[in-house]
Amino acid sequence: MSEVDPSRPLVGQPVRRVEDARLLRGRGRFVADLSPIAGIHHAAVVRSPHAHARVGAVDASAALALEGVIAVVTPDDARRLLRPFGVGVGGAEPYWPLALDTARYAGEPVAVVVARDRYVAEDAADLVAVDYEPLAPVLDVEAGRVVSDRSFRYGDPDAAFAAAAHRVEASFRFPRYSSTPIECYAVVAEWDAAAGEATVWSNFHGPFVMQPLIAASLGIPENRLRLVVPADIGGSFGIKSGVYAYIPLIALASRLAGVPVRWTADRWEDLVASQAGTDRLTRAAAAVDAEGRILGLRLEILDDVGAHLRPPEPATLYRCFGNLVGPYAVEHLAVEARAVLTNRPPTGLNRGFGGQQLYFTLERLVEMVGRRVGLDRVEVRRRNLIPAQHMPYRTPTGGVYDSGDYPALLDTLLREGDHTGMLAERDRLRRAGRLAGVGMAMIVDPSGTNLGYIDLARTPEERGRGLGKSGCTESATLTMDPMGGVRLRIATAPEGQGHETVAAQIVADALGVPMAAVRVDPSIDTASQVWNVSSGSYSSRFAPIVASAIHRACAALRERILAIAAEILEVDAADLELVGGGVRARGSDRAVPLRRVAGVAHWDPGALPPGVEPLLSVTASFSSELARSPAGDDTVDSSICYGGVGGLCLVDIDPDTCAVTLLRYASVHDSGRILNPLLADGQVAGALAHGLGGALYEELAYDPDGNPLTTSFMDYLCPTVREMPELRIHHLRGDTDFVPSRAKGIGEGTCMAAPAAIASAVTDALSGHGVEVTELPVHGGRIWEWLHTRERGEP
Amino acid sequence: MLAGGQSLMPLLAFRLARPTLLVDLNRLGAELGGVEAEPGGALRIGALARQRAVERSGALSVLGEALALVGHPAIRNRGTVVGSVCHADPAAEVCAVALALDGSLELRSIRGRREVAVDELLTGPFSTAIEPDELAVALRLRPPAGWRWRVLEVARRAGDFALAGVVAGVDPAGGDARLAVFGAAPRPYRLDGPPAGLAERAAAAARPSGDLHGGVAYRRHLVGVVARRALAALGTDAA
Numbered sequence A: 001m002s003e004v005d006p007s008r009p010l011v012g013q014p015v016r017r018v019e020d021a022r023l024l025r026g027r028g029r030f031v032a033d034l035s036p037i038a039g040i041h042h043a044a045v046v047r048s049p050h051a052h053a054r055v056g057a058v059d060a061s062a063a064l065a066l067e068g069v070i071a072v073v074t075p076d077d078a079r080r081l082l083r084p085f086g087v088g089v090g091g092a093e094p095y096w097p098l099a100l101d102t103a104r105y106a107g108e109p110v111a112v113v114v115a116r117d118r119y120v121a122e123d124a125a126d127l128v129a130v131d132y133e134p135l136a137p138v139l140d141v142e143a144g145r146v147v148s149d150r151s152f153r154y155g156d157p158d159a160a161f162a163a164a165a166h167r168v169e170a171s172f173r174f175p176r177y178s179s180t181p182i183e184c185y186a187v188v189a190e191w192d193a194a195a196g197e198a199t200v201w202s203n204f205h206g207p208f209v210m211q212p213l214i215a216a217s218l219g220i221p222e223n224r225l226r227l228v229v230p231a232d233i234g235g236s237f238g239i240k241s242g243v244y245a246y247i248p249l250i251a252l253a254s255r256l257a258g259v260p261v262r263w264t265a266d267r268w269e270d271l272v273a274s275q276a277g278t279d280r281l282t283r284a285a286a287a288v289d290a291e292g293r294i295l296g297l298r299l300e301i302l303d304d305v306g307a308h309l310r311p312p313e314p315a316t317l318y319r320c321f322g323n324l325v326g327p328y329a330v331e332h333l334a335v336e337a338r339a340v341l342t343n344r345p346p347t348g349l350n351r352g353f354g355g356q357q358l359y360f361t362l363e364r365l366v367e368m369v370g371r372r373v374g375l376d377r378v379e380v381r382r383r384n385l386i387p388a389q390h391m392p393y394r395t396p397t398g399g400v401y402d403s404g405d406y407p408a409l410l411d412t413l414l415r416e417g418d419h420t421g422m423l424a425e426r427d428r429l430r431r432a433g434r435l436a437g438v439g440m441a442m443i444v445d446p447s448g449t450n451l452g453y454i455d456l457a458r459t460p461e462e463r464g465r466g467l468g469k470s471g472c473t474e475s476a477t478l479t480m481d482p483m484g485g486v487r488l489r490i491a492t493a494p495e496g497q498g499h500e501t502v503a504a505q506i507v508a509d510a511l512g513v514p515m516a517a518v519r520v521d522p523s524i525d526t527a528s529q530v531w532n533v534s535s536g537s538y539s540s541r542f543a544p545i546v547a548s549a550i551h552r553a554c555a556a557l558r559e560r561i562l563a564i565a566a567e568i569l570e571v572d573a574a575d576l577e578l579v580g581g582g583v584r585a586r587g588s589d590r591a592v593p594l595r596r597v598a599g600v601a602h603w604d605p606g607a608l609p610p611g612v613e614p615l616l617s618v619t620a621s622f623s624s625e626l627a628r629s630p631a632g633d634d635t636v637d638s639s640i641c642y643g644g645v646g647g648l649c650l651v652d653i654d655p656d657t658c659a660v661t662l663l664r665y666a667s668v669h670d671s672g673r674i675l676n677p678l679l680a681d682g683q684v685a686g687a688l689a690h691g692l693g694g695a696l697y698e699e700l701a702y703d704p705d706g707n708p709l710t711t712s713f714m715d716y717l718c719p720t721v722r723e724m725p726e727l728r729i730h731h732l733r734g735d736t737d738f739v740p741s742r743a744k745g746i747g748e749g750t751c752m753a754a755p756a757a758i759a760s761a762v763t764d765a766l767s768g769h770g771v772e773v774t775e776l777p778v779h780g781g782r783i784w785e786w787l788h789t790r791e792r793g794e795p
Numbered sequence B: 001m002l003a004g005g006q007s008l009m010p011l012l013a014f015r016l017a018r019p020t021l022l023v024d025l026n027r028l029g030a031e032l033g034g035v036e037a038e039p040g041g042a043l044r045i046g047a048l049a050r051q052r053a054v055e056r057s058g059a060l061s062v063l064g065e066a067l068a069l070v071g072h073p074a075i076r077n078r079g080t081v082v083g084s085v086c087h088a089d090p091a092a093e094v095c096a097v098a099l100a101l102d103g104s105l106e107l108r109s110i111r112g113r114r115e116v117a118v119d120e121l122l123t124g125p126f127s128t129a130i131e132p133d134e135l136a137v138a139l140r141l142r143p144p145a146g147w148r149w150r151v152l153e154v155a156r157r158a159g160d161f162a163l164a165g166v167v168a169g170v171d172p173a174g175g176d177a178r179l180a181v182f183g184a185a186p187r188p189y190r191l192d193g194p195p196a197g198l199a200e201r202a203a204a205a206a207r208p209s210g211d212l213h214g215g216v217a218y219r220r221h222l223v224g225v226v227a228r229r230a231l232a233a234l235g236t237d238a239a
């Protein structure tokens, strides 16, 4: 590990995480560690044992009779005191956080018990008698009700298909999986009956567009809902965004019980009733010319969003709309995008959000194109990549790729990923009797979401009628103490990414102070800090958006500091610089410590130069002008930045047991400037584990009645360190001038690419058996069945 | 009885087991923690001997090999060898080793002491002939002199319960072999005889249940694979 050179700018250096000291010592403070208010009681959620059932009478009398139980929230209470969450699109019915008359997935909340402790609450939950009338569940996405249905055409896809020399088509199924954060959902809610206000401590991390939705569900104005999020959240990868749906329920429990109420989900609840990535069926076709160039694509996308169209769904369909063509210069597209209800739990954000689903289809299809026209997987990609000179590149769907050299990325991938070595190792394994394969994927990694993309779920006519949607805004509040210490407040609610570290690097560089002088607080309190609906952690937005807001805040505070120092030093502000904890006249030794400058503002504002505000605190924001609501032709720039990611890998399959092992993986990135290579590489390794999970291990599975089969880590298999391959990471260190931070996100790309790359390698390994991997996860049992159904001549 | 708690605590957490009385054995380490070689070649493993300690003691290499496949080190630090037999998971490596090595469990209650052969003890998945008032004080294993052993299994991830596994042994002359198969039937089962054809017999005897990690036919196929591989690794020409 290279060392940090304190004489150089800290941004770009492998600075160690300031968070680790507390986290590694077990001193992190998570929601379950907080006792923010006296008299907290504990909730247990009564959940439907049926995937689909009419909910009749709910009799809580036996539960209420148990000593220690103080309240039970029933569907009647919810009907009386809550409102359903607003659902963005027409076709779906309102989404209530509690099943009122119909339970639509096994695990759906039906009642909430409040008791003196969790133990009693769980005992009482067993005593709540619910009259269920089981109904037939719908589990097949092709049989489910379509609740969002849109058709898009970009360019002239019909002409492209008519002119094509080849038409390559296939269907692809991407599985439903999670990220299983270590810390599960946690909420403490206090209903203040006198004020008609709710205060909620939770590990919700945004997007804070949900704050108004929660307030509306509780029937209170937004300024009477205070959401507090501690600085420590034990992982999320998007999954915890779904905790918002439980907040009105626990607040209602507090309202009825008259005491503050805590609910901490256990692992079973997390696996059956939190949130999952969307499983997707895509019917895809490519129009290809004789040289293997893809002229057009048809994508018919069916997203199984589960039992409810829970906001922000159907966002999975649209998050990658601007980058629907990936790194390829495809000009004509026809897309059908449908969200379908089934009797499975609701879906939502999951690291890679929409990307792994998209690229699994696109990358498998590109390789099938290659085989059809006789090109190897490198050459077919090379022929289709967007040339570097076309950057910035506007995709047919409206994305504006800010920068990147995809052909160079491919070359770098082959070189740094040791393609030759992997092929040699594959061949050696094959000679030894193994089934080995090499696979690859090339993707575009969107970061810094423009929330406007969600509006594609509405037609241009529907959009025309109401308020437009757009935005990626983030703000940062930077304050200098009387003694010159610096405090930064950001509304990001990180879940372990290390925002405190990177934010401090940026501030330290900009103000010329040591990192230790910068205190970063990424916790959220919606009552006392600046935030907006796009605040939070999601869509890899820290590097492009949040870091840019911090840059702006630093610039604004710097200006104020320099104005004061100019007066003290009697030097023009333009000739001053911030270094070594003070302000210095460039090229001289005239300097004043920041402490002095801050002292003037705090203690002696009468001495301030005219026009300088007597406040060393600034709030600045960043929002890209590219974040616009979708245009009338349904184009949208769904993300502010687009990185390039390549993945290359080697798998080994045991010919007898069919067990698959990922032996090597190389991940090559162009993510603009790297703010902290240590953290960037950590993100890549974590994203690989997640992508590997989706490719080979993880799947939320259900039996034919819709009962969850993966209810503990015995059956829901996350890869451990022992399943991780030898990993090579390489950064191209490009640039982008679309955002002041010049950095793009990096935390999701590898988990978008890895499932496709691993599927490609497994297909290569099984090439002698004519197997094309079109569904995941792949594991020994499945491969054995594929090989054996083929041996027996079955389809 | 609470020993290492690595099976019982999850059962309690899931509210699948709701005992009215729970006896924690963990302060009896001095009395029940020992591992002793007995005259005649048997090994006596006390009820509180932890899996990891037995694995590292080198007391019996086949048991060490099997234990290395049980979960992860953190689990083996607490989990006990005897607890694994009492728990009677059909996929437990330790039960198969005990079956292969003519193991027996020493049971005590206020009614007295009895010794039950593991083959009789294991009555089905997670069920044994242990009476509610009985405490297992030790497991006795009787490795036949000079035999060599191999433990092989297939699991989706390292440390998972096996989809199919086998404890295989051959006598010094190579003419006699034993297989104890786990993870492929309601309880582990044993086959004895000359190595040739033994793996096929093992696969034919498998009664696996299918789940999302592997279907019935696949698991039966795996029994044959691991049995053949283990016997081959022992130098027999079974394959």
Ligand SMILES: Cc1cc2nc3c(=O)[nH]c(=O)nc-3n(C[C@H](O)[C@H](O)[C@H](O)COP(=O)(O)OP(=O)(O)OC[C@H]3O[C@@H](n4cnc5c(N)ncnc54)[C@H](O)[C@@H]3O)c2cc1C
Pocket (backbone or CB within 6 Å): B001, B002, B003, B004, B005, B006, B007, B008, B009, B025, B047, B069, B070, B071, B072, B075, B078, B079, B080, B081, B082, B083, B084, B085, B086, B087, B089, B091, B092, B093, B094, B130, B134, B135, B136, B137, B159, B160, B161, B162
């Ligand atoms: C993540 C994980 C992975 C695992 N993987 C494996 C694996 O791959 N293979 C495997 O075999 N096991 C595995 N286990 C289980 C582990 O080996 C357990 O430790 C073992 O099965 C039970 O031993 P214990 O001492 O923990 O017993 P406990 O959990 O304390 O008890 C288990 C049962 O046995 C009874 N019992 C225990 N001791 C006695 C006694 N002396 N007298 C009477 N009754 C008794 C208890 O009452 C209880 O019913 C795993 C466990 C975990 C948590």
